[in-house]
Amino acid sequence: MIRIKDFCYWYPGQDQPALDGIDLEIPEGQFCGVVGPNGAGKSTLCYALSGFAPHFFHGTWEGELQVGKRDVPRSTLGELAGEIGLVFQNSFNQISGARFTVREEIAFGLENLGLKRKEIERRVEETLALIDLEALAERSPFALSGGQQQRVAIASILAMQPKLLVLDEPTSQLDPRGTQEVFKILDKLAGRGGTTVVLVEHKLEWLAAFADRVITFSQGRIVLDGSAKKILADEKLLKLGVGQTQFTQAAAAVQKKKFIPRSRPLPVTLKQAQKFFE
Amino acid sequence: MHGTLFVSGNSGLHRLHPLTKLALTFLFLVFAATLPNLLWLLAAFVILLVPMSAWGGLLRPFLRSCLVVITPFVISLSIIQGFFTPGETPLFHLAGFVLTGEGLLAGLTVASRILMALGGALLLMLSTRPDMLMLALTRSGLPGSLAYVVLTSIQIFPRFQERAQVILEAQQARGLEIKVNIFKRLRLLVPLMGPLVLSSIVDVEERAMALEARAFSRPGRKTSLLALADSPGQHLARWGLLLLMLALIGWSIWRAISS
Amino acid sequence: MNGFRKEFSTFSIALMAVAIAINIGAGQIPRAVGLPLYLDSIGTVLVGVLVGPWAGALTGFLANVVWTFTGLFPQAIAWAGVAAIIGALAGVFAQSGWLKEWWRAALAGLITGVVAAILSAPIAAYVFGGVTGNAGTDAIVAAWRAAGFDALFSNVAQGTMSDPLDKIVTYLIVWAVLLALPQRLKARFGNQSGQAAKTRARKRR
Numbered sequence: 001m002i003r004i005k006d007f008c009y010w011y012p013g014q015d016q017p018a019l020d021g022i023d024l025e026i027p028e029g030q031f032c033g034v035v036g037p038n039g040a041g042k043s044t045l046c047y048a049l050s051g052f053a054p055h056f057f058h059g060t061w062e063g064e065l066q067v068g069k070r071d072v073p074r075s076t077l078g079e080l081a082g083e084i085g086l087v088f089q090n091s092f093n094q095i096s097g098a099r100f101t102v103r104e105e106i107a108f109g110l111e112n113l114g115l116k117r118k119e120i121e122r123r124v125e126e127t128l129a130l131i132d133l134e135a136l137a138e139r140s141p142f143a144l145s146g147g148q149q150q151r152v153a154i155a156s157i158l159a160m161q162p163k164l165l166v167l168d169e170p171t172s173q174l175d176p177r178g179t180q181e182v183f184k185i186l187d188k189l190a191g192r193g194g195t196t197v198v199l200v201e202h203k204l205e206w207l208a209a210f211a212d213r214v215i216t217f218s219q220g221r222i223v224l225d226g227s228a229k230k231i232l233a234d235e236k237l238l239k240l241g242v243g244q245t246q247f248t249q250a251a252a253a254v255q256k257k258k259f260i261p262r263s264r265p266l267p268v269t270l271k272q273a274q275k276f277f278e
Numbered sequence: 279m280h281g282t283l284f285v286s287g288n289s290g291l292h293r294l295h296p297l298t299k300l301a302l303t304f305l306f307l308v309f310a311a312t313l314p315n316l317l318w319l320l321a322a323f324v325i326l327l328v329p330m331s332a333w334g335g336l337l338r339p340f341l342r343s344c345l346v347v348i349t350p351f352v353i354s355l356s357i358i359q360g361f362f363t364p365g366e367t368p369l370f371h372l373a374g375f376v377l378t379g380e381g382l383l384a385g386l387t388v389a390s391r392i393l394m395a396l397g398g399a400l401l402l403m404l405s406t407r408p409d410m411l412m413l414a415l416t417r418s419g420l421p422g423s424l425a426y427v428v429l430t431s432i433q434i435f436p437r438f439q440e441r442a443q444v445i446l447e448a449q450q451a452r453g454l455e456i457k458v459n460i461f462k463r464l465r466l467l468v469p470l471m472g473p474l475v476l477s478s479i480v481d482v483e484e485r486a487m488a489l490e491a492r493a494f495s496r497p498g499r500k501t502s503l504l505a506l507a508d509s510p511g512q513h514l515a516r517w518g519l520l521l522l523m524l525a526l527i528g529w530s531i532w533r534a535i536s537s
Numbered sequence: 538m539n540g541f542r543k544e545f546s547t548f549s550i551a552l553m554a555v556a557i558a559i560n561i562g563a564g565q566i567p568r569a570v571g572l573p574l575y576l577d578s579i580g581t582v583l584v585g586v587l588v589g590p591w592a593g594a595l596t597g598f599l600a601n602v603v604w605t606f607t608g609l610f611p612q613a614i615a616w617a618g619v620a621a622i623i624g625a626l627a628g629v630f631a632q633s634g635w636l637k638e639w640w641r642a643a644l645a646g647l648i649t650g651v652v653a654a655i656l657s658a659p660i661a662a663y664v665f666g667g668v669t670g671n672a673g674t675d676a677i678v679a680a681w682r683a684a685g686f687d688a689l690f691s692n693v694a695q696g697t698m699s700d701p702l703d704k705i706v707t708y709l710i711v712w713a714v715l716l717a718l719p720q721r722l723k724a725r726f727g728n729q730s731g732q733a734a735k736t737r738a739r740k741r742r
């Protein structure tokens with residue numbers, strides 16, 4: 001699905017590349033988490049995957065980046081929209097404002113794609129049901145809570161049926177309740193399969209719960225890559241400034257006091273933690 | 279609807295095609311400019327605009343909006359034209375100035391022209407969803423990006439008002455002194471408005487990206503979920519209204535030349 | 538024509554919408570502080586300064602259309618042309634480097650205010666019978682009329698009493714915002730002569 005080979009990207013006027021020789025292959029349907037300290041290049045990866053680097057930010061690039069059959073840096077944003085969906089942090093900024101109800105807001109992207117009305121209606125209804133927004137369909141998107149608004153933003157992108165969904169810290173500006181709402185949707189997407197998902201997320205417990213794979217960024221490079229369970233339990237995450245899940249922290253603390261044998265692997269999910277402490 | 283005058287409803291007026299209503303608005307504007315005197319203008323308002331608003335079930339909000347808009351004009355015009363237009367019939371003396379009947383009539387005539395023109399615009403806005411009007415205009419060639427600018431700013435300015443309110447309250451909680459002299463008050467504006475303006479400008483980048491992600495700049499035809507009902511009759515009526523406007527303008531030019 | 542196209546990217550379109558919302562949404566602050574200012578063209582001036590004269594003009598024009606739409610001040614549409622000229626002037630001032638020092642920005646505001654007053658007055662005088670429908674400004678017009686001046690002169694006089702101060706403060710706020718705006722963003726809009734960051738040739742590691 002995603003094939004990136006020795007990809008480098010420089011923002012305009014920068015000597016240091018924000019992405020520095022990225023090699024990455026993500027198979028179709030995989031749910032891939034991305035972690036890393038601030039300024040590591042996670043957002044830039046999202047922009048590269050969706051074509052905003054270079055088409056929106058300009059700057060220069062090298063290497064290969066393909067999503068499906070599409071050569072992303074050699075396509076236009078118009079061609080990429082709808083094939084690759086991008087969701088941002090701030091929910092208010094993502095509401096177009098050009099439509100007056102949640103239903104119409106979700107239809108906005110489909111209208112821009114020039115779909116027939118019947119098809120727009122079908123997809124909007126399908127998406128409203130999937131994201132559990134039916135009750136809010138006639139409300140103004142501006143009259144919603146942050147979490148609800150972010151769900152509308154995700155729905156608006158999903159309705160365009162992208163092959164790849166990229167989310168850049170979609171919960172970092174939400175309260176705990178909004179976070180929960182968004183993760184419920186992501187959990188559903190992960191369980192449903194089909195859509196390839198790349199999710200940048202600091203809340204590691206959630207990544208552990210449903211990511212298939214986690215890659216770790218540092219200074220524009222991929223430094224760790226593997227199954228979510230393996231990477232999130234890796235001690236190097238601490239040194240990189242990414243942190244650990246609460247389960248891992250608790251287990252490591254207990255293990256240090258030698259109550260539990262060193263050979264037992266550290267947990268990253270609630271289930272694993274229960275087993276670990278038994 | 280947030281930030282607009284629109285009052286929802288399902289009346290015949292609501293269901294008219296937006297361009298038909300826009301044509302009527304322009305007709306009322308032409309009436310406002312061309313009808314000869316106060317009597318004609320008030321008659322046109324009472325015979326045309328008032329029943330139309332009632333047809334739309336909008337009589338009360340229409341009259342209320344008209345009153346809010348026209349009252350300051352009536353007051354200012356009665357005073358300014360009334361006292362400062364020379365005339366034969368003094369009505370009232372005040373500090374050496376004379377309110378003349380001619381002046382008052384002239385003032386009220388201008389006010390009724392304004393009422394006619396703005397009343398037409400208010401009726402359009404009360405009965406038409408802005409997005410429907412913009413959709414109709416984009417179908418007739420208005421660039422979609424302009425429709426976006428109008429609709430989005432209508433929807434987000436109330437959010438900015440809320441933010442401004444929050445900033446004001448926060449400053450007041452910190453003991454902002456409002457009763458300081460004017461220069462200190464001027465200096466206060468920067469810390470109050472700067473952050474609001476700055477953060478909104480910084481947000482524009484993400485806003486633009488979110489738009490691109492929704493295929494905003496994709497070339498080619500765009501479609502719409504909303505349906506606009508039109509009819510051959512209305513199409514014809516719009517042409518008729520256009521002709522009527524031209525005739526009225528021609529008539530008033532002819533009158534001006536021949537007098 | 539190329540400059541014209543560049544001024545209407547998705548980026549500047551999104552900026553225009555936000556700018557108009559600033560024009561309308563920030564208006565309550567001066568009133569809350571007790572200042573007799575409108576400050577209803579900060580967004581318009583910002584677009585002119587950041588993007589260019591065409592975009593500034595369009596923003597001013599559409600802002601007055603939106604004022605009409607909201608019903609808050611429906612007569613605004615009559616002054617849409619003046620608002621467009623305010624936006625265009627901002628673009629020209631920025632291109633001439635007038636937004637670099639605060640005092641030149643203030644001067645730009647002063648000139649804009651005088652131009653706005655002169656252009657607005659005939660509209661009030663000939664379309665609205667010598668008034669604007671705003672109690673405060675109309676009281677000042679009445680005072681000038683009482684002193685024996687005609688409708689046009691009284692409206693120009695009223696305008697020159699309030700518009701220059703209003704636009705000077707507007708330009709100073711815009712100047713302060715520019716100062717705080719990340720260089721990267723300013724370069725993206727790129728209308729200010731000399732301020733646009735020159736893209737350095739990248740060096741391979």
Ligand SMILES: Nc1ncnc2c1ncn2[C@@H]1O[C@H](COP(=O)(O)OP(=O)(O)O)[C@@H](O)[C@H]1O
Nearest residue numbers: 011018037038039040041042043044045057721
């Ligand atoms: N628009 C931009 N222009 C120039 N440099 C940028 C831009 N955005 C990010 N950078 C730089 O690129 C690097 C990677 O940033 P980013 O991808 O945002 O990191 P992360 O999302 O992991 O925090 C950082 O050094 C950052 O300063």
Ligand SMILES: [Mg+2]
Nearest residue numbers: 042043044168
């Ligand atoms: Mg980031």
